[in-house]
Amino acid sequence: MTNGDILIKVEGLHKKFTINGHEELHVLKGIDQEIRKGEVVTIIGPSGGGKSTFLRCLNLLEEPDEGKIFFEGVDITDKKVNINEHRQKMGMVFQHFNIFSNLKVGENITMAPVLLKKKTKEEAEKLCDELLERVGLLDKKNEYPSRLSGGQRQRLAIVRALAMEPDVMLFDEPTSALDPEMVGEVLQVIKDLVNTGMTCLIVTHEMGFAKEVSHRVLFIDDGIIAEEGTPQQIFNDPKNPRTKEFLSKVLY
Amino acid sequence: MNFGSNIIMALQRYGHLFLKGTLITLAFSAVAVTGGVIFGGILALMRLSEFHITIKGKKIKPLSIISTAYVEVIRGTPILLQLYVFYFFIPSALSFLNLSKFASISLALIFNSAAYVAEIFRSGIDAVDHGQMEAARCLGLSRNQALMKIVLPQAIKNILPALCNEFVAMIKETSLASTFFAGDIMTTYKTVNGALFLVIEPLIIIAVIYFALTFTLSKVVAVFERRMKTSD
Numbered sequence: 001m002t003n004g005d006i007l008i009k010v011e012g013l014h015k016k017f018t019i020n021g022h023e024e025l026h027v028l029k030g031i032d033q034e035i036r037k038g039e040v041v042t043i044i045g046p047s048g049g050g051k052s053t054f055l056r057c058l059n060l061l062e063e064p065d066e067g068k069i070f071f072e073g074v075d076i077t078d079k080k081v082n083i084n085e086h087r088q089k090m091g092m093v094f095q096h097f098n099i100f101s102n103l104k105v106g107e108n109i110t111m112a113p114v115l116l117k118k119k120t121k122e123e124a125e126k127l128c129d130e131l132l133e134r135v136g137l138l139d140k141k142n143e144y145p146s147r148l149s150g151g152q153r154q155r156l157a158i159v160r161a162l163a164m165e166p167d168v169m170l171f172d173e174p175t176s177a178l179d180p181e182m183v184g185e186v187l188q189v190i191k192d193l194v195n196t197g198m199t200c201l202i203v204t205h206e207m208g209f210a211k212e213v214s215h216r217v218l219f220i221d222d223g224i225i226a227e228e229g230t231p232q233q234i235f236n237d238p239k240n241p242r243t244k245e246f247l248s249k250v251l252y
Numbered sequence: 253m254n255f256g257s258n259i260i261m262a263l264q265r266y267g268h269l270f271l272k273g274t275l276i277t278l279a280f281s282a283v284a285v286t287g288g289v290i291f292g293g294i295l296a297l298m299r300l301s302e303f304h305i306t307i308k309g310k311k312i313k314p315l316s317i318i319s320t321a322y323v324e325v326i327r328g329t330p331i332l333l334q335l336y337v338f339y340f341f342i343p344s345a346l347s348f349l350n351l352s353k354f355a356s357i358s359l360a361l362i363f364n365s366a367a368y369v370a371e372i373f374r375s376g377i378d379a380v381d382h383g384q385m386e387a388a389r390c391l392g393l394s395r396n397q398a399l400m401k402i403v404l405p406q407a408i409k410n411i412l413p414a415l416c417n418e419f420v421a422m423i424k425e426t427s428l429a430s431t432f433f434a435g436d437i438m439t440t441y442k443t444v445n446g447a448l449f450l451v452i453e454p455l456i457i458i459a460v461i462y463f464a465l466t467f468t469l470s471k472v473v474a475v476f477e478r479r480m481k482t483s484d
Contacts, residue, residue: 061386088392098387102405111401112391157387164391 004037006070007168007199008058013067015053027053029223031067035168035201040194042210043203044234045220046246051203054220055172058201059083059090072167088116091161095173097153099145105156106132106141109163118164131159135189151182155189162193169193171202207250211235219243258453266444273440274461280361280426280436285369285419287362292369295319299374302395319370326367332428335360339432357429361422368418376411377403409480416473420466427462437461 015028027050035041043051056062058069060076060083069077076086100108109131110124119127132138135155137148145153154174161169171190175183187209194200194213204210210217210231217234219227219242227240238244263270298319304311326334338360343351351359380403388398430438437458444454 059390061390084389084392084394087390090390092387092390094383094387096381096383098381098383100384100387100402102402112388112393115397115401116392161391 004039006034007037007039007072008033008035009068009070010034010058011068011070013054013057013069014065015050015057015062016065027223028057028064031220031223031225033218033225035199037167037199038197039216040200040214041202041216041218042214043201043218043220044205044207044210044246045218045226049221050223051220052172055170055201055203058170059087059092061092088112088118088164089167091164091166091169093154093157093161093169093171093174095176097150097157097177099148099153099156099160101145104142104144105137105148108145108156109160112160113163116164124163127163131162134192135159149182150178151185154178154182154186158186158189158193168199168201171200171204173203173205175204175206205250207235207247219246221246255453255456258448258450259457262444262448262450262453262457266440266447269440269443270437270457270461273435273437273458274465276434277423277426277436277438278465280358280429280434281419281422283358284361284365284422284426285415287358288365288369288418288422289415291362291366292373295322295366295370296373296377299323299370300377323367323370326364327371331360331364331425332431334364335428335431338363353432353434357432357434361426361429364425365418365422368421369415372411372414372418373407376407376414379410380406412480413473413477416469416476420469420473423465423469424462 010031010033013028013031014026017025017027019025029050031050031054043054045051053062057064058071060069064077067077068075071086071090074081074086076083100111103111106125106128109128110119110121113119113124113127114121128141129138132141135158137152137156137159140148140152145156148156158169158174174190175186178186183206187206190200190202190209191213200213202210202214212231214231216228217231218225219234219238219240221242227234227238227243233239234243235247238247296319298315301313301315303315304313306312335357338356339353342359343349343356384402384406385395385398388402389395393401426434426436427438429436430442433439433442441454441458445451448454
């Protein structure tokens with residue numbers, strides 16, 4: 001367990017979506033949470049419960065309707081804050097990879113650090129080679145991503161985010177769109193990353209994985225954190241009946 | 253009646269007119285699409301603009317509304333009507349501009365083409381998976397950087413073939429300029445028809461010319477499209 005400083009602090013987070021212009025869907029109904037440096041937090045819960053929305057609010061991909069989000073002490077929901085600067089320090093990995101299809105594998109990694117002047121071309125190239133080596137994709141560097149398998153794309157997406165040297169990594173169901181035989185290779189990359197001490201927030205349906213890597217598990221249902229605790233507490237001794245019901249339905 | 257010999261006769265006597273008409277038709281189309289791309293590009297940017305004002309708690313995007321309204325009006329009225337407006341109304345309303353016949357007709361075609369081109373741009377950009385923009389923004393790129401580096405380069409593949417088709421369509425639509433004897437290939441038909449009292453023969457000639465132009469172009473576009481697909 002880690003007892004580092006608070007990296008992300010969420011206060012009273014609400015998010016509503018409007019459907020067809022009028023109907024409102026209240027997705028997040030007041031979430032308070034603190035994430036400490038070096039912590040690995042997995043977020044589980046039923047579909048439509050607000051897990052992904054919560055994660056997407058953390059880097060303002062979704063703008064919260066109410067509440068505050070502090071990242072490294074700065075309230076990023078403040079309109080005066082330049083969110084682009086803070087996003088550079090929050091890596092994100094998506095369910096559908098979202099690899100840039102107009103760029104080669106290597107360029108996917110070097111584009112942002114060079115464009116945003118975090119690194120010179122040479123430094124970025126060097127880091128790119130290291131990162132690709134780490135996930136076993138160095139031989140694909142000069143190919144277009146259309147040639148990659150799902151698992152390879154997701155591994156590339158992870159190192160693309162790492163190239164910005166973020167302080168936290170957000171994973172939004174990173175294995176849900178993968179063929180079953182490719183899930184393992186992606187989870188392995190995430191496990192290796194966790195072992196480096198990276199702060200990670202992972203929305204996942206892989207319960208075995210959540211049990212294994214996380215320091216803390218959040219069970220989000222119906223827009224609130226219905227239960228949270230260590231993996232042992234949540235998986236072996238859930239208190240909330242909704243957590244019990246959810247876990248009894250999930251195979252792992 | 254002897255079709256073949258009449259066609260040959262018309263070509264021998266007025267071949268230069270058919271050639272001139274073809275060139276003017278091509279010139280109209282090229283000017284219309286080039287101007288349309290510039291003006292249409294601006295319209296598409298306006299449509300995509302996030303610039304907004306808030307009235308009574310509602311977000312209103314004036315640039316986007318103006319652009320959408322323009323596109324709808326142009327697409328919802330006949331091109332012939334637009335030609336009339338530009339041919340009769342604009343030169344008298346803005347008489348200080350001293351617009352020539354060619355200029356006012358070109359302007360009408362540009363303003364028409366821009367609406368279609370704007371739609372081509374917009375749908376080409378919309379067709380790029382939204383996740384691409386999100387992923388770029390998550391790395392810390394601004395909206396404009398993400399557009400320039402990631403979204404537009406992918407949208408180009410959707411846009412270019414559709415733009416070439418717009419050019420093909422424009423070649424056919426310039427025939428309406430003959431309403432004002434603009435010198436295009438349809439005007440040539442009217443001239444030859446009046447001079448020789450022949451209807452079918454000159455029509456066949458210009459039909460062949462139109463078809464040759466559009467067919468060749470669409471074949472070129474098809475080759476072009478295949479090339480772009482293989483680069484994926």
